[in-house]
Amino acid sequence: MSEHQRGLALLQNPITNKGTGFTAEERQSHGMEGLLPTTVETLEAQVERVLGHLSAKPTDLEQYIYLEELCDRNRTLFYAVLMSDPARFVPIVYDPTIADACLTYGHIYRRPQGMYLTKEMKGRFAEVLSNWPNRDIRFICVTSGGRILGLGDIGANGAPIPIGKLQLYTACAAVPPDGLLPIHFDIGTTNAALRADPLYTGLRNEPPSPAEIDELVDEFMEAANAVFPGVCVHFEDWKGVDAIRLLARYKDKYLVLNDDIQGTASVTIAGLITALQIKREKLADQKIMFAGAGSAAIGIANMIVEEMKNEGASDEDARARVALFDVDGLLDAKRGDLSPSQRVYAKDLPPTKDLAEAVKAFKPTTLIGVSTTPGLFTEAVVKGVAASTDRPIIFPLSNPTDRAECTPEQAYAWTDGKALFAAGVQFPDVTVAGKTFHPGQANNFYVFPAFGLAVYATKPKRIDDQMWIAAAKGSADQVDQSAREKGMLYPPQRGILETEITTATRVAEHIFDRGLATVDRPDDIRAWIKGLTYTPRY
């Protein structure tokens, strides 16, 4: 507890506040007598009260608003609630409810959370970052709002995303919350409707050119590392081309990660590993087609190629097994509009703008949707994949719920229940032709909190794709036989904390094995990591 704060100041500080949890002695010694109701309550009793409040909220968005206000009031209680039932609360503070929070952000805004930088602060980022009261920041999660989930460019309305992502570092993997700093990096927005909204909270201009964005982010990265030495910068939901360019620019210079590129790739590979164990096949023997060719698709494709190479494939063979399809159709060799990261996947196949035709031509065994386009996986598309394999892998990963390329009902119905399925959000169980399936959720929250915990513990100098592949394997190894029989491709969310600590342990082992850690290797890595984790308690 703060040495200097007393009385109301302690109650008004969300980090020190215990509300009715302050003991009689604390109330007396900290000048709080008379400032609280008589009864001294346990954290558990306070959690019960909060659960009652939440049950009375009419919508998930109302629950989100309540929980974020709770976080501003009493951070310990907030995490105690989230960690009491992650399967219930992850979808409230994160995907999919966070999409509603983003869409209405200027209207539901209550208090600042984290920091808000704008391009107008150019030349002063270090000075402005120094306004944050804590220098021991281990993770910054930063978005421009340029591509929030599948909602497009919503600028400053994307501010809840880094807040929610960092809350999951703690709620899912018990990374201590003091060292986490969410930032909205305001470069403006292409979204004219938002710019015209009187309650919009951001800059009302179009974003600058890529070269200007690079200049701004270069200064930001330098400032962040100067003000918060050793910080890991987590990029989230930037416009796809910015995301790919910035990760390439910084990955060998700073401790940096992009969750949409690397976290998504890792969680997708985790699901593929389990699905292929069910099929008893190798990744290097699959043919994988992507709907969407943006940051998520390129990230997943590149990491799949790395893992195929780990299995013995050549670079050329591995790339030949991956095809992409974007808003302009199949990425074929004649297209002149492809970026260098897309061009390596262009195929010598007839041009087509019809995904079913592209599937017929390429004959994938696996179809991954990262296109933000609901309904893109039609019956003809899914049946086309099923024509090449007994058990098609169908992953419509676009978020939020209404952006998924198909529903689980559709995928199971169109494949006579043979599909190995995962979506970006958790769909409820479905019964098709008398059989009940539990759809998988391939969402990067299965890995990025664990990955963050491993980075927190081992303090590696740099991050690379092999570390994310270790995370994928760590997650996949935790799906037991009974879960697989229900069609699950990921561990149950109920025990997410232990799952993520186990995944973090695998990543940490990998980091130590490769000599990339900057701390000494302990004898028992899991026990050591667990000892570093946060528990919400007074």
Ligand SMILES: NC(=O)C1=CN([C@@H]2O[C@H](COP(=O)(O)OP(=O)(O)OC[C@H]3O[C@@H](n4cnc5c(N)ncnc54)[C@H](OP(=O)(O)O)[C@@H]3O)[C@@H](O)[C@H]2O)C=CC1
């Ligand atoms: N489940 C998970 O954990 C994650 C899910 N995602 C989801 O993936 C989606 C994409 O993210 P990201 O790659 O970063 O976004 P990008 O904006 O970088 O890429 C979107 C891609 O989809 C393409 N596209 C748009 N419309 C169509 C269409 N009708 N048919 C085919 N392709 C189309 C775009 O083509 P063009 O550029 O030519 O317009 C672009 O290549 C989002 O919905 C996001 O929520 C992302 C990260 C994690």
Ligand SMILES: CC(=O)C(=O)O
């Ligand atoms: C889950 C996530 O990171 C996204 O949809 O962008």
Ligand SMILES: [Mg+2]
């Ligand atoms: Mg994202």
